[in-house]
Amino acid sequence: MLSARKISTMSSEVLNLSRKLLCTFGTSPASIAFRRSTGITNGIKKFTFPPNHEIYSDFNRIMVCSIKPFSTKSDATTSDAGEASSLIDDEFQPLDVIRSRSFRRTQRKRREKREVPPPRYLKMSTDQDWPSVWPTAKTFHPASVPLPLHQGYVEPGNRSPPNKFANLELMKIPNFLHLTPPAIKRHCEAIKKFCTPWPEELKDEYVLESLFPIEVISNDYCHSSPSIRDPKGRIVTLRVKLSHLNLDEHAKDKFLRLVGERYDQNTDELTLVTDCCPLKKQNYDYAMYLLTAVYHESWNKESWEDDKSELDAAKYEWDGSRSQKVLEQLLEPTALESNKNLIEQYKNTVTSIHDEGENTKLLSEYGNTVRQLLNLPTPEASSATSS
């Protein structure tokens, strides 16, 4: 009861004070405090203190005695206490400087979640027509390929490579998902009507090669791009076996020197690749021209070709070589006569050592032949006699 009375007396005091102030300034005490703090008052000392209850009394004391009264709109204000309290609630909105949590929660907008449909491959049936799912070449798409693919590098350990979703490694490599066997089969079926049967007579490889010794290879490129031309389409490769050309020993030697590394010894094939002209037709003509020119040039014999020395020879010639001379000098004529087989063997080994390159087996063969020619014991025979 006591506290209640105190409060009631306090409130009545406050009301009295406010009423006095209203009489003086024609406005509420809080607004006066505001004015003072901003220094708008004229002739009034500046005070800064919080607008709490105590200052009102102080303020009352100071202001009433020192300030001259001046006319205000006091006539318009009501003197009713109940109306004054409702006026405070309306005008002074709470200033939320630190932005309390409840305030923030109301400000944020929730982004709407979009519904992601399940990947398409989950709905695919096992007997679907794959070529119609993936009809042409395109970048890999994880949702339409029903395969548990993994691709990419991970640190060695227990983890597996990343799966197919958002996997750049799978997207950047070209795939052949449009070239499944049934798809190719279907393509072939579709273009079959444009083809004619292969001639019966040419089914034999040997006949084919003898009738068409020259093989010409060129490529056509199809793109889904604005231009139908591809610079690689101009390149023409011409292949011919050397055995099909009519060449004698000199001509063949010269031919091989002229073509250089375009000749493959293992397959006996000459390969000419022409790409210096802009068109395929021109390159083809140039390749044919080259073949003709090289062929006829190799048959020509120039005067300077007689100066060819032993060093220039493509292959080692034992007959007339220094090796033969030394051997004839070493062995007596009778020995030369009787050992014809051995000398033949010696010649072959020396030739192959020079031409094909030496190895341990060839060298031991060579050594054995020399030992027999010079009447020296061979290592095998000597070890046999000792044991």
Added chain:
Amino acid sequence: MFRNFHFRAVKTFARPLNSKKSLKSENKLFCSSASVTSNSQESSGFFKASETNPVHLNEKHLGRFYSIDNDIYQKLYVQYHGFPLEYREQCKVFREQCVLVRKPYLDLKRCVDAMDLKKPVVRFVLHGADGSGKSMILGSMAHYGYTKEFILIHIPWIPLWTRYCKEIVPSTTREGFHDHTINAVQFLTNFKTQNAELLQKLNLVTSKEYQWSKREVTEQGSNLLAIVEHGISRPVHATECMYTLFKELKAQSSEEKCKTMVLADGVNGLFYDCKWIKGADRKMVPPSNLTAYEAMKDLFKTDWKGGVVIVTVDRIALDLEFRESTLPRYLLKKEGWELFDPFVPIEVTNYTAQEIQTTIDYYLERKWLQHPAASTEEGRLELEYLSTRNPRTLMELCNSR
């Protein structure tokens, strides 16, 4: 685990410190090997052949060590790289000179035995991997030739004449040619040590008069050693003396007055340009303009009788860019091959399983290998694997350094 330990070389022998006797023996140990070897305890064991005469070595001794008599060793090998340096150092430590009798050696020896000295010379070319023992076999043949009373023309390690050559001077007698001076003197000195006795005994005399300069003449009919002596005393003429000596020996051997054995290690070096050999104009001298090279190449020709030529081809004799193969055609090039053709190639392979065990046994017996694990089965296997049965690699593995 075993590999991490180092095999310690036995340089000091374990001994009780206070014993006076051992101190005495220690003094002996650190004397020069020459004086000590006679009364040092020589190795013995199943791996050691009792034979010391190389003439009598045969298949019974295959894969065993035979020792070279110290006097002969000092005469033939010590002065001028007769054996590789590493081996000679090891001999010093072991205080004996033991050489493994290997198959290529016996093969070579048998061929030299069977050779007809009345026919033109036969050339033998040893080839094989690096460090497989070519130089050792060539050196052993010098011992054999010495015993068989061959006059030895022993040119150990041709790179000493090519990239490690000492001094090159323009020739006084030949236009455009250059001579080795110090190398030739070294060779002649070595030749004298190796063959002086035999030359005195055979009493070989010069066939004509040699005019070295205005006042220096070797008379006709003087001993061949006079040429050698002159070469040693006049380094400028040394190469010329060498060439003359070779020509004389070739002629005398063809006349069956003597037998000559030519031994050269790493001959393929003679067929390559050497950028270190420069003339007075600071330009490289081509191999064809060096008197010493010509002299050596002259020896390898077949225009003489009564001798034998044994050479090795070694890729280490060449510069780094020419070391692709160890086979003679590659190393000799066409020029060298044609000089030697027809020759008898003899391949020197790495150790066999038996030979490597014998060598390890020998090292153990000499206390060269001291690690306790070295004698075990595991240790031996490890050594075999690590060395890949290569003689030089094994030697390096067992060295302390």
